[in-house]
Amino acid sequence: MNELISELKLLIIDVLNLEDITPEEIKIEEPLFGEGLGLDSIDALELGLALQKKYKISIDAESELTKVHFANIKALAKFVGDNRSK
Amino acid sequence: MHWSSLFGYTNDNSPMCYRHNELYTFGQFKQQFGEACHALRAELSMLEPKEHSVQSHTDCTPLAALYSDDSYEFCVWLFAALACGIQLIIPSNNKRATAQSLPNLKFWLGQWKHSTAMCLNALPKNKCAELLQTFTGSIQLFTSGSNGKPQRIEKTLQQLHYEIAAQQQHWGTLVDTTTVLATVSHQHIYGLLFKLLWPLKTGRTFVAKTYVNIANLLRDAEKFSPAVWIASPAQLSRRMENWPWEKASALRAIFSSGGPLASNDAEAITKLTGKAPIEIYGSTETGGIAWRRQLANILWQPLQSVEVNCTENCLLKVKAPWISKIISSQDRVQITDGGFHLLGRADQIIKIEEKRISLTQVENLLQSSVYISQVKLLPIKQHRECIAAVIVLNKLANTELEAYGKNVLVRKLRALLEPDLDGVAIPRVWRFVREIPVDNQGKSPRALLMQFFDRTPRAMLPEIETYSVENYSARISLSIPATLPCLPGHFEDSPIVPGVVQVDWAMHFGRELLNIGGQFFAMEVIKFKQLLIPEEKVQLELEFNQKKNKLNFRFHCQSNEYSSGKLCFTNV
Numbered sequence: 001m002n003e004l005i006s007e008l009k010l011l012i013i014d015v016l017n018l019e020d021i022t023p024e025e026i027k028i029e030e031p032l033f034g035e036g037l038g039l040d041s042i043d044a045l046e047l048g049l050a051l052q053k054k055y056k057i058s059i060d061a062e063s064e065l066t067k068v069h070f071a072n073i074k075a076l077a078k079f080v081g082d083n084r085s086k
Numbered sequence: 087m088h089w090s091s092l093f094g095y096t097n098d099n100s101p102m103c104y105r106h107n108e109l110y111t112f113g114q115f116k117q118q119f120g121e122a123c124h125a126l127r128a129e130l131s132m133l134e135p136k137e138h139s140v141q142s143h144t145d146c147t148p149l150a151a152l153y154s155d156d157s158y159e160f161c162v163w164l165f166a167a168l169a170c171g172i173q174l175i176i177p178s179n180n181k182r183a184t185a186q187s188l189p190n191l192k193f194w195l196g197q198w199k200h201s202t203a204m205c206l207n208a209l210p211k212n213k214c215a216e217l218l219q220t221f222t223g224s225i226q227l228f229t230s231g232s233n234g235k236p237q238r239i240e241k242t243l244q245q246l247h248y249e250i251a252a253q254q255q256h257w258g259t260l261v262d263t264t265t266v267l268a269t270v271s272h273q274h275i276y277g278l279l280f281k282l283l284w285p286l287k288t289g290r291t292f293v294a295k296t297y298v299n300i301a302n303l304l305r306d307a308e309k310f311s312p313a314v315w316i317a318s319p320a321q322l323s324r325r326m327e328n329w330p331w332e333k334a335s336a337l338r339a340i341f342s343s344g345g346p347l348a349s350n351d352a353e354a355i356t357k358l359t360g361k362a363p364i365e366i367y368g369s370t371e372t373g374g375i376a377w378r379r380q381l382a383n384i385l386w387q388p389l390q391s392v393e394v395n396c397t398e399n400c401l402l403k404v405k406a407p408w409i410s411k412i413i414s415s416q417d418r419v420q421i422t423d424g425g426f427h428l429l430g431r432a433d434q435i436i437k438i439e440e441k442r443i444s445l446t447q448v449e450n451l452l453q454s455s456v457y458i459s460q461v462k463l464l465p466i467k468q469h470r471e472c473i474a475a476v477i478v479l480n481k482l483a484n485t486e487l488e489a490y491g492k493n494v495l496v497r498k499l500r501a502l503l504e505p506d507l508d509g510v511a512i513p514r515v516w517r518f519v520r521e522i523p524v525d526n527q528g529k530s531p532r533a534l535l536m537q538f539f540d541r542t543p544r545a546m547l548p549e550i551e552t553y554s555v556e557n558y559s560a561r562i563s564l565s566i567p568a569t570l571p572c573l574p575g576h577f578e579d580s581p582i583v584p585g586v587v588q589v590d591w592a593m594h595f596g597r598e599l600l601n602i603g604g605q606f607f608a609m610e611v612i613k614f615k616q617l618l619i620p621e622e623k624v625q626l627e628l629e630f631n632q633k634k635n636k637l638n639f640r641f642h643c644q645s646n647e648y649s650s651g652k653l654c655f656t657n658v
Contacts, residue, residue: 017468019514019516021493034504035501038500038501038509038512040508040512041509042439042470042509042510044298045298045320045321045324046324046470049326052326053326058301061298062295062297062298062299
């Protein structure tokens with residue numbers, strides 16, 4: 001799990017081109033969107049695409065559950081861990 | 087306007103809208119519309135007598151703000167309010183700053199944090215609510231004004247319907263009997279017309295939600311076939327091959343508006359769906375005024391009954407039946423025989439992912455924080471278009487910066503903007519500098535600010551004497567100080583500007599002046615013809631071929647050509 005968490009942090013920084021932020025500075029329970037990390041709706045689209053490509057998972061951006069999965073790094077890691085093709 | 091000229095459904099059983107996996111008929115809508123009118127009238131009757139007289143002066147007309155992400159709910163309130171003679175404000179979001187900027191409102195309709203907000207779910211059932219048939223109220227839409235304050239644009243239903251008539255004349259046969267699926271919101275004029283009012287007028291069905299997931303949209307297009315997709319470049323530019331594109335055969339057309347679609351996106355979408363996207367150009371002020379299918383013709387064609395013209399400064403002037411006077415916009419254009427080219431904005435308004443953003447508004451918000459003594463914003467293209475901030479911090483902020491680091495301070499500044507701005511309007515890239523550079527007119531042009539975002543360190547660059555940019559080409563007069571650290575070492579005692587440095591400069595100025603994103607991956611036909619010696623004055627000509635994503639460069643002076651070639655970039 002910890003490995004996946006670090007991987008996801010790097011993926012977010014890389015895919016979304018976040019400057020001035022190191023993986024250590026992303027707290028695993030802080031919100032990804034709005035306050036916290038401050039991602040926007042376009043980031044959501046791009047992050048969704050990147051996760052689908054990298055982990056071969058399918059994400060339904062309209063499902064209410066997706067909001068829960070994308071709430072923070074911890075939730076996202078659990079979701080990716082449970083769903084990726086092994 | 088009268089009921090009969092707004093709705094084209096043949097009877098109460100006509101399907102109108104798909105919502106939460108249920109089909110709503112026109113009859114069901116009428117029922118809820120009646121209930122909403124009833125509720126609004128009850129509220130109106132409790133207002134001061136002079137206030138609820140619908141016929142009185144505009145300043146007494148009750149005002150309501152309407153926001154909902156559910157197009158069906160939006161539709162019920164829209165018509166109910168207009169039937170009750172209410173003046174409706176349709177803002178682009180329901181954020182705090184938006185709510186605060188709307189004083190003297192009688193009603194909050196739809197999804198608002200206000201305790202008095204009226205929403206569809208809480209509407210009392212009323213079997214025999216009277217069905218009002220005339221619509222007298224008007225609509226105000228919001229857009230970002232040049233002065234930093236959101237600007238209200240007033241539209242009557244009649245005006246909106248004049249535009250619908252023009253669109254119908256153009257695309258009526260194409261979209262006939264289609265179900266409308268949208269990835270844009272009806273809170274903006276494009277969605278309001280294309281997703282709602284136009285289908286209503288022509289008796290077509292629409293899906294109430296705004297799609298985020300394109301795979302779902304494609305599946306639904308097949309389910310509700312034939313369909314149209316009301317899109318914008320933000321979604322058309324973000325695709326995955328493994329989405330069920332084969333279902334796009336159920337789409338009769340794809341419309342795109344909000345900003346120009348990049349040529350590679352137009353090509354990719356055409357290839358994936360078999361439909362060349364129809365781009366609509368317009369603004370909140372002007373409504374839709376032109377269209378193109380760029381693969382067939384890159385020029386924008388004015389819609390029928392629209393006259394376009396341009397001012398001396400190349401600003402677009404528009405006359406159309408749906409606007410009350412000739413509008414001079416801040417869009418720069420070049421008009422030719424067969425249509426026109428768009429050249430960009432002339433003011434501080436920019437568009438990021440189709441959202442019109444006033445840099446002045448964001449600057450003012452930042453300026454009012456306790457941390458900032460001076461701020462300048464500019465749009466830059468890194469991996470995508472975003473806003474960059476160049477900031478002079480005050481003493482307090484510098485102390486915090488030293489103590490906690492940049493990340494903490496940036497988060498604080500972002501948190502300050504978050505309640506008031508759409509996500510894409512919040513700066514993404516932050517530079518804390520000692521002073522904001524100004525030219526001798528006291529202005530801070532883009533070229534001066536871009537030095538903080540350079541990939542080439544400032545010390546490695548020649549000095550710009552003059553430069554001019556037109557469309558996708560630039561001419562720059564450079565002087566090359568002999569002191570640049572990249573010059574010596576090539577030949578002993580006779581410094582030259584090495585070829586690799588010239589290429590780097592071409593790339594640097596290309597990114598800076600022509601806004602080239604993408605990653606550099608190759609060079610073509612590079613020629614070094616003569617040695618370029620420091621202290622010389624030299625011209626650099628750049629031309630970016632958008633279609634091929636190649637930057638042509640040429641270093642020369644009057645009689646000599648030093649070098650030339652092409653730099654290739656990946657698509658962003």
